Amino acid sequence: MSASLSARTRWWALGVLSLTQLVVVLDGTIVNIALPQAQEALGLTDSARQWVVTAYALAFGALLLLGGRIADYWGRKRTYAVGMVGFGLASLWGGIASSGFELILARGLQGAFAALLAPAALALLTVTFPSGRDRNTAFAVFGTVAGAGAAVGLVLGGVLTEFLNWRWCLLVNIFFVIVGLIGAFLFLEESRAEGDNRYDVWGAVTVTLGLGSLVYGFSSAERGWGNPVTITFLAVGVVLIALFVWIETKVDQPLLPLRVITHRVRAGAFLIQALAGSVMIGATLYLTFHLQLVLGMSALSAGLATLPLPVATMIAAPFVTKLLSRIGARPLMITGPLVVAGALLLLSRITGGAYAAEVLPALIVMGLGMAFVFVPLQNLALAGVPAHDAGVASATANSAMQIGGSIGLSVFTAIYAAVVGPHGAGMPPESALVSGYSAAFVAAAVCMVIAAVIAVVFVRGSRQELYPSEAGMVAVHS
Structure with a gap:
């Protein structure tokens, strides 16, 4: 572990960095439930509405590699602080936006500064917990927060929209920024890659x-x-x-050393992260539409209705962590996506009936499956990474999540439009919506089956290699 930090300070640092990860992930979905209100207030068209979500994920994912290198070269704590300030200012602008164009542009700027924040946070976590059991615990906590963040965003967005208004889905970030900056000053230690660093x-x-x-x-x-x-x-x-x-x-000095992505286990982890992102960002958007537009839920009710997903993930995470140390990462990485796929197929059977019968069971099962995916995933994404590449490997992992989410949302939207388009005129609107949402959920299930196949092929190695003991991290050989 980092020698200059006390044990207590390291765990406080974990709290600050986990909060940061929560913010950048939940901001991908926090506006989802508020979209109908924002669309009406700012006069957004249906096609422009999607870009409130896509602009964030696109800027975030596309700039993460550069953000990772800036964190490595310029200093991870310094990059973290600048990212926090910029993220807060972009959130403020979005919260007071007077037009749809301003909101979309502000969301893009949020994504750009998140591209500094996320790799800096994960790289700081890597150097704060370089080896041993504490590292495994830290990554389990961090991975659980990352996995639950998208669903937490839906809940928080519903609460803020119901009791305040949609603008607070962006303005709430200012609170997180203040806490993050104070925490960085008190608990984080500067680090950077050594040597001749050129962009x-x-x-x-x-x-x-x-x-x-x-x-x-x-x-x-x-x-x-x-x-x-x-x-x-x-x-x-x-x-x-x-x-x-x-x-x-x-x-x-490449932006992305190919050794980072040609390493077999890491490559598999990045691909699985992209597919998981398509579900957590893309599929959950259609879930919120179903809850509000078909089941007629308010913003608050819809947000709370998604709560079983992150709760199931958080409840399962400690048990999955123990199971991980006993059986290793590979069985979990194969089983988890299949469980999520089963939940999505269950969700695809929606008819517009009661939430408790058609939606709730699927969300619980999906949350359990996501715990099997996200608890080992962050550690696998950094398996055997040299210290010099910590930031860029972190960036690649986050980029996979965001680009996977934005592409997944686009593909699911195309499938939804293809299903509703030919039949919508001859069907009641509610039936057309349900058919489109069902098709999107089936497509998401296919993505998770592919993720399981990737785990079978790529996530190979001894249990000690895939889940290091207190002796430290062991590189997994391709």
Whole structure:
């Protein structure tokens, strides 16, 4: 562990960093329940409404790699503080926005500063708990917070919208920012990568534009997969990502050293994180629409109705942590996605009937399954990472979650539109909505089955390699 920090200070630092992770994750969903009110207040169209969610995830995911390198080179505590201040100012702007364009732009700025915050926080966690049982405990706590954050955002968004108004879904971040800055001053220690640190400018440009183009292309698929805009942006995104990979093989200090993603276990963890993000960000949006538009729940009721998901995750996490030390990560990473897939298939059987019969059981099962996924996932995503790459590996893990969530939301939206479009005119509106939501949940279930297959193929190694003991982290060989 970091020698200059006392044991008590380290656990306070864990609290501050976990709070930060909660903020950046929950902000991906906190506005979901408030979207109908924000749309009415600012005159947003239905297509623009989605961008209130997508702008955050797009900026967050596309800039995370650069944010990770800035954290490594400039200083992780310093980057954390700047990210906190910028995030707070962007949240303030969004909370007082007078037009839809201002709100979407503010959400994009939130995502950009979150791209500084998230990798800095995870890198600080890595250097604060470098090995041993305390590291495993810290990552279990951090992973549980990350896994529950999206659902917590839905609950908090419902409470704020019901008792105050939708603007407080952004203004509430100012409280978190103040706590985070005070905590950083008191409990966090500066660290940075040693040696000659130079920024990979062309790598940053190509990966940012490439990821942005891919997400925009998938977002445009709502108008049809054959739409010229969709095809063009997807093609440009693929070319730019390929160019980025080529650049990374040529520069001395790449933005993303390919060793980070070609490591078999880490590669599997990143892919699983992307697929889990598609469910936690994409599928939960359609769940909130179902609760409000079909079941007629208020914002508060809809927010509370999602609470069984994070509660189940938090209740299961301590048991999963114990199970992890006994059987290792691989069985959990295979079982968890399959449990979540089963829950989503159960959810896809909705008819517009009672919440307790059709939605509640699926949410409980999904929360249990997500505990099996998220408790070991953060540790696997950093398996065998050299200290010099801690920030960029952290950024890649978070980027996978956000880009997976934004692409997942876009794909689910395209599937929803394809189902509702041909049939909506001949069906009652409620039936058309239910059919579209059901199709989105089936697509999300397919994503989690794919995640289980990835775990079978990629998450390999001895139990000691995948879940290090007090002797320290052991690199997993590809």
